[in-house]
Structures are given as C-alpha cells and as structure tokens.
Amino acid sequence: MQPSHLNPPIGSTIEDIDTPCLLLDLDIFEANVRQISDYCSSHGLAWRPHAKSHKCPDIAHKIISAGAIGLTCAKLGEAEVMAEAGIRDLLIANPLASPIKVRRLAALREVADPIVLVDHADHVGILAASLPPSRPVRVLIEIDIGMNRCGVQPGGPAVTLAQLIAATPALEFAGIMGYEGHLLMVEDPTEKQQRIAASIGLLAETKLALDESGIPCPIVSAGGTGSFEITALQPGLTELQAGGGIFMDLLYRELCHVDCLDYALTILAAVTSRPAADRAIIDAGRKTMNQEMHIPEIKGRDDLRIKGLSAEHGVLEVTSGPGPRIGEKIQIIPGYGDFTTVLHDRFYCLRNGRLEAIWPLTARGRLD
Numbered sequence: 442m443q444p445s446h447l448n449p450p451i452g453s454t455i456e457d458i459d460t461p462c463l464l465l466d467l468d469i470f471e472a473n474v475r476q477i478s479d480y481c482s483s484h485g486l487a488w489r490p491h492a493k494s495h496k497c498p499d500i501a502h503k504i505i506s507a508g509a510i511g512l513t514c515a516k517l518g519e520a521e522v523m524a525e526a527g528i529r530d531l532l533i534a535n536p537l538a539s540p541i542k543v544r545r546l547a548a549l550r551e552v553a554d555p556i557v558l559v560d561h562a563d564h565v566g567i568l569a570a571s572l573p574p575s576r577p578v579r580v581l582i583e584i585d586i587g588m589n590r591c592g593v594q595p596g597g598p599a600v601t602l603a604q605l606i607a608a609t610p611a612l613e614f615a616g617i618m619g620y621e622g623h624l625l626m627v628e629d630p631t632e633k634q635q636r637i638a639a640s641i642g643l644l645a646e647t648k649l650a651l652d653e654s655g656i657p658c659p660i661v662s663a664g665g666t667g668s669f670e671i672t673a674l675q676p677g678l679t680e681l682q683a684g685g686g687i688f689m690d691l692l693y694r695e696l697c698h699v700d701c702l703d704y705a706l707t708i709l710a711a712v713t714s715r716p717a718a719d720r721a722i723i724d725a726g727r728k729t730m731n732q733e734m735h736i737p738e739i740k741g742r743d744d745l746r747i748k749g750l751s752a753e754h755g756v757l758e759v760t761s762g763p764g765p766r767i768g769e770k771i772q773i774i775p776g777y778g779d780f781t782t783v784l785h786d787r788f789y790c791l792r793n794g795r796l797e798a799i800w801p802l803t804a805r806g807r808l809d
C-alpha cells in the first residue's frame with residue numbers, strides 16, 4: 442500500500458506536498474506540447490514524440506490528444522506499457538536482437554501496431570524466425586547519419602536491406618529513420634544548420650534511392666528536441682521524434698540553444714540544514730536529480746547555487762543575503778529532464794500552484 446503522504450489531496454499547495462519530488466506545471470507543459478505540435482504541423486510533419494523522458498501513459502494520452510500520431514519508445518518494455526494503456530502506434534527505436542524479444546513483439550502486435558528498427562540482415566532473420574506471417578510488423582531501417590551509433594550506411598546498403606525486408610512475409614517495410622544527436626550542441630548556429638542539413642540530407646538521398654528501386658518509403662523519421670526547429674525545415678522528412686521538450690531543461694536551453702520552450706518540470710526539495718551562513722543543505726542529491734549533462738539550477742533564486750550533490754544531500758552555496766530557512770521549499774530546474782524523471786515514481790501536476798493530478802511513471806524501470 443502507498444503511504445498516504447505520497448497522495449496529497451487534489452487542490453493541495455506546494456506546502457502540502459512532501460519532498461523531494463517532481464513537479465509539473467501543467468500550463469507550461471501544455472504550452473510546450475502545443476508549440477512542438479504546431480511547429481510540426483506547420484512544416485507538414487507528423488509528430489511521433491519520444492516517450493523515454495516521461496514514461497507516463499497519462500502524458501502520452503495528453504500529447505496524442507494534442508496531435509501526436511503515436512510515440513517513439515526507447516525500449517520494447519516501454520512500448521508494452523504504452524500499449525497496455527491503449528496506445529497503438531509505437532515505434533521501438535532500438536533493434537530487437539533476441540528470440541525472446543521477438544516473441545514479446547509478436548504478443549504486442551496482437552494489441553498494437555508497433556514499428557521495429559533494423560540495421561542488419563541478421564535482425565531480419567531474428568524477426569522472421571519468431572513472427573507469424575499472418576500479422577506483418579512494420580519495420581524501419583535505421584540509417585547512420587553521422588552519429589556513429591546504430592545504423593546502416595545511407596544509399597545502396599539501405600536499399601539492399603529494404604529489399605530483404607520487402608521479401609520477408611512477416612515484415613512490412615515502412616521507411617527509414619536517423620538521429621542527428623551528434624549535432625544538437627554545435628555552438629555556431631550557421632554551422633549547426635549546415636551540418637544538420639547535410640546529415641538529414643543522407644535520409645533524403647536514401648529515400649530517393651529507394652524510390653528509384655521501386656520500394657515505397659512512407660516514413661522518414663528523425664529529430665530531437667535539441668535541434669527540432671532546424672531539423673523540421675529539412676526536405677524529405679515525414680515526421681519528428683522530439684520528445685523531452687515537453688518538459689524543457691538546462692541542457693536544451695543552455696547547450697542546444699532551444700529558446701521557444703519553457704521550464705515545465707522542476708524538482709521540489711526542502712532545506713534540511715543550515716550548517717553555515719553561506720551553506721544550505723537540501724534533501725535532494727544525486728538520487729533525486731542528475732547532473733551529468735548540465736548542473737541543475739535553483740528556480741527564481743539569484744542568492745543560491747548548487748555547489749555539489751552527494752547521494753541524498755544537495756549542498757547549496759548562499760551567494761548573497763541570509764539564504765533560506767530550515768524547512769523552506771525550493772524548486773530546481775533539471776539539468777537534463779530525461780535522466781531526472783526516471784529517478785521518480787510520479788509527477789505531481791500543478792496548475793496555478795494547486796495540485797491537479799498525480800501521474801505515475803508506469804514505464805519507469807522498463808529497460809527491457
């Protein structure tokens with residue numbers, strides 16, 4: 442049974458919510474969702490946002506009602522949770538490389554319309570060995586557009602793989618995808634724009650090669666939050682995967698220079714100790730927030746900065762004035778939302794400072 446303090450009454454204020462926890466400002470969240478959704482539609486693109494940053498079926502349903510066509514999922518387990526919540530169009534953006542996974546995919550296909558990713562003929566063999574031909578599964582080929590992670594080379598090698606997929610009865614070739622993740626933090630805006638154009642251009646070239654070989658390629662998918670405004674302008678794409686921008690964080694703002702979205706997600710923490718005039722300790726450390734991509738910052742407080750995090754303590758420097766009192770609550774903007782949300786079980790959703798809903802991260806821990 443859940444302790445009752447984890448479920449404060451709807452209408453509670455921040456003072457009635459225990460710490461540390463994740464807060465989601467619904468007005469800002471909804472504005473971010475609208476911003477990305479409208480940007481996609483005004484550029485003729487579908488939106489298939491990544492769910493890895495929220496892992497939350499309630500959020501998935503909100504985003505789909507705002508115009509998303511489905512979800513991108515990092516893992517099969519994430520897709521299984523979303524399918525259980527009634528979402529059908531699910532791209533699993535990680536190759537499935539074992540019979541056990543493919544058997545799970547076959548079960549998922551009974552209740553949803555998943556898309557899987559391949560970048561090698563061996564993936565096709567593994568899929569074909571355990572999928573019934575009666576209900577073909579859609580397949581995208583991942584193209585390496587410069588990230589040097591997964592992906593077959595653009596052009597000829599992708600066409601050869603597409604021919605193999607098209608000839609496999611249990612599979613339906615649905616298109617290609619790439620991820621320009623290596624370019625999100627290019628500092629100079631002109632260089633960023635040019636390198637993204639070249640990178641996404643490899644997808645457009647590959648689609649052309651497929652067209653010329655007589656293989657229809659309905660989906661061309663790419664795009665992260667850190668580059669979505671530039672990526673959406675590139676010819677040849679049919680959809681964008683940007684997801685984490687619904688929350689926004691310091692990585693996207695400070696390192697990727699995304700200015701059109703606002704901070705919807707914060708960490709609520711409480712000051713637990715004031716051992717020195719220039720030091721305050723909070724009940725939120727590395728097990729509450731992540732500092733790998735960018736150090737988190739205190740919201741609306743010029744007098745405080747995070748000096749260091751240990752497992753369950755955060756050490757704040759009081760840079761001016763008296764600083765916070767013991768028991769005072771503070772909000773922290775995450776360095777990277779994606780690595781922060783997965784440390785928590787639920788989002789406490791506020792509107793105008795009042796608790797409106799509590800949404801569980803049901804797919805948290807589904808790394809399988």
Ligand SMILES: Cc1ncc(COP(=O)(O)O)c(C=O)c1O
Nearest residue numbers: 491534620665666682683684685
């Ligand atoms: C395949 C893929 N697409 C898109 C993204 C972008 O996700 P987000 O918009 O949440 O940063 C990622 C991030 O890791 C990814 O791996």
